[in-house]
Amino acid sequence: MTPPAAGALEQDEPSFSGSGASGPRLVTAPSPGILPADLQQRINQMQASRLDSKRLPTVPALARILPGGGLQSGGSYSVRNSAALAMALLAGPSAQGAWCGVVGLPEFSVEAAREFGINLDRLILVPAPGAQWLTVTAALVDVVSVVLTRAPEHLAPTDTARLKARLRQRGAAMITLGSWQQSDSTLGVAESVWEGLGSGRGHLRARRMKITATHPSGRSRHAYLWLADLQHKLRDPAGGHLPAGDGTPGSADGGDPLFWPTLMNS
Amino acid sequence: MDSAPAGDGSPPTATRTLLLWCPDWPITAALREHSLEADAALALVAKGEVFACSPAARQDGVRRGLRVREAQARCPHLICLPYDPDLDQRSFEPVTAAVEAILPGVQVLRPGLCAVRAKGPSRYYGSEEKMASVVFTTLAAIGLTDVRIGIADGLFAAEQAARVAEETDDADAPLCIIPPGRSPWFLSTFPLDVLDQPKLAVLLRRLGIRSLGDFAALKAADVRNRFGEEGALAHRMASGIDSTAVVPRLPPPQLDTTVDFEPPLVRIDQLAFAFRMSAEAFVGRLRGAGLVCTVLRVVLSSDSGEVSERTWQHPRWFDADDVVDRVRWQLQGGRNADSGLSSGITRVHVDPVTVEDLGDHADGLWGTGPDESVHHGLARIQSMLGHGAVLTAIIAGGRLLADRRVYIPWGDAAPGSAGTLPRDRNLPWPGRLPGPVPATVFAEPVPAVVVDAAGNGVDVDGRGVLSADPAFFSAGRNTGPRWPVQSWAGPWPITERWWDPAGRVLNRFQLVDPSGSAWLFLLEDHRWWAEATYD
Numbered sequence: 001m002t003p004p005a006a007g008a009l010e011q012d013e014p015s016f017s018g019s020g021a022s023g024p025r026l027v028t029a030p031s032p033g034i035l036p037a038d039l040q041q042r043i044n045q046m047q048a049s050r051l052d053s054k055r056l057p058t059v060p061a062l063a064r065i066l067p068g069g070g071l072q073s074g075g076s077y078s079v080r081n082s083a084a085l086a087m088a089l090l091a092g093p094s095a096q097g098a099w100c101g102v103v104g105l106p107e108f109s110v111e112a113a114r115e116f117g118i119n120l121d122r123l124i125l126v127p128a129p130g131a132q133w134l135t136v137t138a139a140l141v142d143v144v145s146v147v148l149t150r151a152p153e154h155l156a157p158t159d160t161a162r163l164k165a166r167l168r169q170r171g172a173a174m175i176t177l178g179s180w181q182q183s184d185s186t187l188g189v190a191e192s193v194w195e196g197l198g199s200g201r202g203h204l205r206a207r208r209m210k211i212t213a214t215h216p217s218g219r220s221r222h223a224y225l226w227l228a229d230l231q232h233k234l235r236d237p238a239g240g241h242l243p244a245g246d247g248t249p250g251s252a253d254g255g256d257p258l259f260w261p262t263l264m265n266s
Numbered sequence: 267m268d269s270a271p272a273g274d275g276s277p278p279t280a281t282r283t284l285l286l287w288c289p290d291w292p293i294t295a296a297l298r299e300h301s302l303e304a305d306a307a308l309a310l311v312a313k314g315e316v317f318a319c320s321p322a323a324r325q326d327g328v329r330r331g332l333r334v335r336e337a338q339a340r341c342p343h344l345i346c347l348p349y350d351p352d353l354d355q356r357s358f359e360p361v362t363a364a365v366e367a368i369l370p371g372v373q374v375l376r377p378g379l380c381a382v383r384a385k386g387p388s389r390y391y392g393s394e395e396k397m398a399s400v401v402f403t404t405l406a407a408i409g410l411t412d413v414r415i416g417i418a419d420g421l422f423a424a425e426q427a428a429r430v431a432e433e434t435d436d437a438d439a440p441l442c443i444i445p446p447g448r449s450p451w452f453l454s455t456f457p458l459d460v461l462d463q464p465k466l467a468v469l470l471r472r473l474g475i476r477s478l479g480d481f482a483a484l485k486a487a488d489v490r491n492r493f494g495e496e497g498a499l500a501h502r503m504a505s506g507i508d509s510t511a512v513v514p515r516l517p518p519p520q521l522d523t524t525v526d527f528e529p530p531l532v533r534i535d536q537l538a539f540a541f542r543m544s545a546e547a548f549v550g551r552l553r554g555a556g557l558v559c560t561v562l563r564v565v566l567s568s569d570s571g572e573v574s575e576r577t578w579q580h581p582r583w584f585d586a587d588d589v590v591d592r593v594r595w596q597l598q599g600g601r602n603a604d605s606g607l608s609s610g611i612t613r614v615h616v617d618p619v620t621v622e623d624l625g626d627h628a629d630g631l632w633g634t635g636p637d638e639s640v641h642h643g644l645a646r647i648q649s650m651l652g653h654g655a656v657l658t659a660i661i662a663g664g665r666l667l668a669d670r671r672v673y674i675p676w677g678d679a680a681p682g683s684a685g686t687l688p689r690d691r692n693l694p695w696p697g698r699l700p701g702p703v704p705a706t707v708f709a710e711p712v713p714a715v716v717v718d719a720a721g722n723g724v725d726v727d728g729r730g731v732l733s734a735d736p737a738f739f740s741a742g743r744n745t746g747p748r749w750p751v752q753s754w755a756g757p758w759p760i761t762e763r764w765w766d767p768a769g770r771v772l773n774r775f776q777l778v779d780p781s782g783s784a785w786l787f788l789l790e791d792h793r794w795w796a797e798a799t800y801d
Contacts, residue, residue, distance in 0.1 A: 081801060083705035083706045084705040084800070084801065099640055107709055108707075109671070109703060109706060109798065110661060111661050111667065111670055111671060112707075115702065120658065120659055123658065124640075124644060124676070125656075125673065126647060126655060126657070127657065128651075132650055135650065136647050136650065136651065139646050144640065189782075191782060192783065193782050194753070194778050194800075197753040197754065197755050198753055198755070199735070200735065200754060200755060201755055203700050203701050203776060204702060204755075204784055207784075227702060
């Protein structure tokens with residue numbers, strides 16, 4: 001992994017070519033009554049499913065790569081392969097006093113959640129919803145601001161649409177671990193390097209990640225971050241943001257001592 | 267008699283009164299509460315002095331007002347218990363209820379002493395003797411035999427009659443009836459001390475008045491002029507024309523609810539359906555009394571004689587649905603809603619343990635706060651999945667990551683005292699994990715395999731020496747592809763409760779695979795487990 005020296009925020013795939021090409025195809029749709037499946041899919045992709053008016057507080061490092069500049073209320077996001085990333089998304093609203101719910105994740109580590117700045121007093125866990133996943137999630141969406149869940153493998157498209165409508169109505173955001181149809185953005189850890197561990201000595205200290213956020217249209221953004229950037233510490237907003245969170249994520253390539261002194265000392 | 271208290275010119279008349287006296291009620295109550303023998307030497311202690319003592323203790327010379335040391339010296343096998351006024355009240359309640367069932371309008375003067383207007387009931391039962399015998403039989407049925415009854419004109423005369431009942435009559439039915447109009451005669455021989463006015467008694471004795479009869483012979487107007495209102499009252503009592511009315515108590519509203527099922531119900535949904543009406547009535551009664559219930563006790567009796575009792579708390583207060591849910595959860599006890607019970611339920615008893623004023627819990631004028639809506643939503647999920655399915659978490663102390671999280675069902679108080687567990691976390695736990703905390707901690711450790719470059723299993727010997735460097739690993743039940751180990755650290759020994767045979771000895775490892783995922787592995791008893799992953 002060779003992270004760029006600066007300006008890590010970039011667009012892997014310029015989206016304009018894709019959306020520009022879709023215009024004529026829409027016009028030549030075969031019959032107005034019945035929409036073919038791929039056309040319906042394209043319409044879903046282009047429809048805004050979130051409320052632009054309200055934005056939930058988000059960890060700055062992630063706000064920059066998310067569409068709309070942060071978690072949108074009414075939006076749904078999926079996180080591919082990292083529980084830590086999902087916790088970082090929860091941390092922003094939770095630190096501002098919002099209630100959060102976690103459904104169907106018995107392995108959710110509460111201690112790590114606390115490290116990320118999630119307020120445990122306002123964190124509701126439903127580890128085993130069983131067959132009533134949809135009902136439980138819908139009921140939680142009614143009362144909490146952010147729901148983190150793992151979607152069941154088979155979910156009828158109508159149920160997905162109803163849940164999405166409920167999210168929009170209640171102004172809550174949903175984060176799913178694993179894939180989710182019609183998510184506003186799919187986040188994932190593309191590359192990851194751990195520091196502090198040798199061969200038989202040391203211990204894990206710091207992690208450097210490349211995080212990608214992929215829009216359903218295919219356009220994606222990525223950022224190079226330290227794990228500590230995701231943690232919503234109280235001192236972050238006061239003493240100026242850590243370098244990585246502030247827009248120069250690539251600057252601290254090899255573990256800047258100024259950047260995270262406590263980790264170096266431990 | 268021109269100075270009648272009523273002041274309307276008519277001669278004062280005393281109410282015909284039945285007085286029921288249970289001697290040594292505090293002792294009777296304590297004997298029953300602590301299930302002691304009836305002839306045990308028992309003393310109830312208040313403020314270091316004997317407040318009441320049983321007949322056996324009295325025989326050995328224990329008296330009221332004696333210091334505890336002194337009482338114990340006089341009676342070495344004396345049982346001393348603290349005096350509990352609430353216990354007296356509480357244990358007298360069934361007696362009052364039993365009397366109320368046969369005679370209307372009971373006034374409880376103090377625990378152990380109650381009065382009833384005798385006129386109506388005596389006509390109903392035929393005579394005053396028959397009425398008294400009905401009371402004796404009723405109280406014997408609830409296990410109370412040491413009861414005296416006095417019937418006379420006026421409360422004061424009736425009390426004195428009850429106190430002499432034992433000496434005047436046979437032991438079976440200690441009853442003393444003073445015929446109507448004979449109360450002055452009955453009282454005339456009593457000493458002045460029974461008036462319970464020591465200063466007046468001393469003064470009268472100095473004036474040469476020795477008995478109630480002598481006192482009653484004085485003119486009422488003179489007594490009032492000389493001794494004031496208190497003296498006039500004492501004079502009326504002594505004259506047997508005590509016009510103190512018997513004020514019947516209002517029976518307190520019955521707030522608890524009991525439902526019996528005949529035949530016993532064997533299905534939970536059936537029971538929940540049958541109990542719903544009672545739960546609504548229960549909450550309605552509380553509401554009518556201006557109360558809400560915040561702590562509830564549910565007692566379930568089953569066909570086979572089992573009794574399940576549990577106290578439930580509520581973050582706000584119970585409404586009818588919540589009550590039904592608690593009954594259902596208690597029945598389920600971790601099973602599914604459609605499973606049958608081991609034996610049929612014959613009785614459900616719901617008892618409000620803590621009630622609070624409705625005004626303190628009313629909804630605000632402009633709707634309720636956000637946290638209350640959160641609670642409503644979570645209560646709905648709890649009613650779907652069960653009480654223990656909706657959790658909050660706190661972090662406790664421990665070496666293994668799974669030990670460090672403690673789940674608390676929504677609405678329950680944290681285990682132990684509120685401050686204990688979070689403080690526990692800050693204690694030094696040798697062997698706890700350094701560095702960042704993994705984001706995924708498996709609820710149950712996942713079996714894993716770790717091998718060296720030659721494909722042999724990696725192990726740690728008794729001295730903590732690793733057999734070979736780990737080279738490949740896999741986690742999960744399927745022995746799928748083995749990932750190469752890029753970097754690793756360990757073994758970090760964890761010895762839990764080495765003094766205890768049930769203690770554990772583990773070794774912890776951190777492994778990182780080439781994709782940059784880090785894992786936390788445990789080696790216990792030559793077997794590998796994945797404890798957590800840093801994903």
